Amino acid sequence: MQQTLIELLDARVSAALAAVGCEGAPAVIAPAGRPEFGDYQANGVMGAAKARKMNPRQLASEVLEKLDLAGIASKVEIAGPGFINITLAPEFLAALAHEAMADAKLGVPQPVSQRVVVDYSSPNLAKEMHVGHLRSTIIGDALARVLRFLGHEVIAQNHVGDWGTQFGMLTAYLIEAEQGGEATLALNDLEDFYRRAKQRFDADEAFATHSREYVVKLQGGDAQVNALWQKFLDVSLHHCEAVYEKLGVGLTRADVRGESAYNDDLPVVVADLKAKGLAVESEGAQVVFLEEFSNKEGEAQAYIVQKQDGGYLYATTDLAAVRYRAATLKADRALYVVDARQGLHFQQMFTVSRKAGYAPQGMQLEHVGFGVMLGEDGKPFKTRTGGTVKLAELLEEAEHRAFALVSEKNANMPESERRAIAAAVGIGAVKYADLSKNRNSDYVFSWDSMLAFEGNTAPYLQYAYTRIAGVFRRVEHFDAAAPIVLEEEAERQLALALVRFSEALHSVARETMPHFLCAYLYELSGQFMRFYEACPVLKSEGALRDSRLRLCRLTADTLKTGLGLLGIGVLEAM
RNA sequence: GCCGCCAUAGUUCAAUGGAUAGAACGGCCGCCUCCUAAGCGGCAGAUACAGGUUCGAUUCCUGUUGGUGGUACCA
Numbered sequence: 001m002q003q004t005l006i007e008l009l010d011a012r013v014s015a016a017l018a019a020v021g022c023e024g025a026p027a028v029i030a031p032a033g034r035p036e037f038g039d040y041q042a043n044g045v046m047g048a049a050k051a052r053k054m055n056p057r058q059l060a061s062e063v064l065e066k067l068d069l070a071g072i073a074s075k076v077e078i079a080g081p082g083f084i085n086i087t088l089a090p091e092f093l094a095a096l097a098h099e100a101m102a103d104a105k106l107g108v109p110q111p112v113s114q115r116v117v118v119d120y121s122s123p124n125l126a127k128e129m130h131v132g133h134l135r136s137t138i139i140g141d142a143l144a145r146v147l148r149f150l151g152h153e154v155i156a157q158n159h160v161g162d163w164g165t166q167f168g169m170l171t172a173y174l175i176e177a178e179q180g181g182e183a184t185l186a187l188n189d190l191e192d193f194y195r196r197a198k199q200r201f202d203a204d205e206a207f208a209t210h211s212r213e214y215v216v217k218l219q220g221g222d223a224q225v226n227a228l229w230q231k232f233l234d235v236s237l238h239h240c241e242a243v244y245e246k247l248g249v250g251l252t253r254a255d256v257r258g259e260s261a262y263n264d265d266l267p268v269v270v271a272d273l274k275a276k277g278l279a280v281e282s283e284g285a286q287v288v289f290l291e292e293f294s295n296k297e298g299e300a301q302a303y304i305v306q307k308q309d310g311g312y313l314y315a316t317t318d319l320a321a322v323r324y325r326a327a328t329l330k331a332d333r334a335l336y337v338v339d340a341r342q343g344l345h346f347q348q349m350f351t352v353s354r355k356a357g358y359a360p361q362g363m364q365l366e367h368v369g370f371g372v373m374l375g376e377d378g379k380p381f382k383t384r385t386g387g388t389v390k391l392a393e394l395l396e397e398a399e400h401r402a403f404a405l406v407s408e409k410n411a412n413m414p415e416s417e418r419r420a421i422a423a424a425v426g427i428g429a430v431k432y433a434d435l436s437k438n439r440n441s442d443y444v445f446s447w448d449s450m451l452a453f454e455g456n457t458a459p460y461l462q463y464a465y466t467r468i469a470g471v472f473r474r475v476e477h478f479d480a481a482a483p484i485v486l487e488e489e490a491e492r493q494l495a496l497a498l499v500r501f502s503e504a505l506h507s508v509a510r511e512t513m514p515h516f517l518c519a520y521l522y523e524l525s526g527q528f529m530r531f532y533e534a535c536p537v538l539k540s541e542g543a544l545r546d547s548r549l550r551l552c553r554l555t556a557d558t559l560k561t562g563l564g565l566l567g568i569g570v571l572e573a574m
Numbered sequence: 575g576c577c578g579c580c581a582u583a584g585u586u587c588a589a590u591g592g593a594u595a596g597a598a599c600g601g602c603c604g605c606c607u608c609c610u611a612a613g614c615g616g617c618a619g620a621u622a623c624a625g626g627u628u629c630g631a632u633u634c635c636u637g638u639u640g641g642u643g644g645u646a647c648c649a
Binding site for chain 1: 578615
């Protein structure tokens, strides 16, 4: 299939609209709101009729006469004020399912390929990763996977915080720890390391002076301090990689391009902005005034690119980065998976990038923002004692809880197997709980609802997969090329859900909304569960059995692929 | 102050301007001699408030209330 079902129906209805004198009128195809309205509905007739002062039901019947859905729909009817309800023919759905099974991409059409930079995770290397890094990391990872699946060339950019005055303090403390012979031990817990360094900094004036000197030496390229800094970064990145490994996130060292990578470019950017008349001096700082962000009095908002003391800010670094992504990486599209609170910064940065010509007109710049994680009290998620929750500890807790539940349900299963299931289920539950929500809103993190492992959770989807795996364990032979026959309503609904995979993926890529894929997979799993209850597979016979087994096969493949795109694993048993 | 975002069942979340606002959890009632009940079916339950635009508004506009975030030298 070269297009999604919606695209196909849109083309057909648009053609019919054009045939009755409504050229250019949008067909407005949407999945039907209710089962009795069929599978898809075309809502465009009402608007077209209104614009032409026509009777909408009359126009709908004219459109219907011209509408060619031969071989596609089994029923097309006008309803309500002028809706066109379309029910797809079982044979058509069966054919699409058949095609999907023969295709490595499960029948998902590949759009025109773009080169897409996805900036995500980007932790500060001065400290250990905490829960605040979870959303960027997994949302970005899911988007990167979906874009790659659709044939885009994704360049992941882990824009880590590896620069700034705090690294003077950390390297100074590292050399002390090394002299004390306990550097390895001290670096075991980065959070603690930072705390102790900060305590030294605050309590000991000599150490503070020493730290400041190190900042200067670091910036000046001093070999010894640079080596210490590199060592610290290396340790910190190892901590990150352990978390990525546990999370099943594909980021590697090759994707790391930290803030420090742009150091040399910062004065160049500022000079360029000045030369272009964009940056001007104000109160000793270099500032770009943006009339796009002015208040009612017409006063332009300031966007500072260089401080009074000559230092640079993240605004400058981000401008250098966007220049790099456009000019060197030649990206068609750049996604910034960063906290929604930085929305204003990105809007300003994008505006300056356009004005300065750093990002060409054709390059899409998108801030993929997301809300904060809240505790069950509605306040930012913290430990009982008010500290930040380390990501590594959160994930351990998830596995721990999952292991207890797995053990409860499968007392006789070998421990190693229970551990493997607990890892997939626990981590999957954490990721799914996050990814399944609209990223724009804040969300409440709740162990209880996340690890109840029932309802709309990752384990529900994983369980649907294991049920299918269980069926195939009992199958000795079946005709993998047998025709798919959709007679029962549950079979038809399952097939419909299966062929909608492409719509879900295209929506995710277009809107950068992973929760669309979660909603899709939950719907698919639900349809499968209903099919499983209503249509015996192994107890049926002959062609019917083969057909049902093929539906099972495609469902399993789609679930595995879809969950894989969310970075969630499936299990043969659980 | 100014600018932005948010407000949907008891709770946690959905809903490209479309029909009777969907789920999940919790509550109540059913379904395992039958492919794993981490499942399936049923019942009750919601758009903060007031206007406006529209054939049609949870969605767009205005105002109100209540949250929350950003906002000249952190990121």
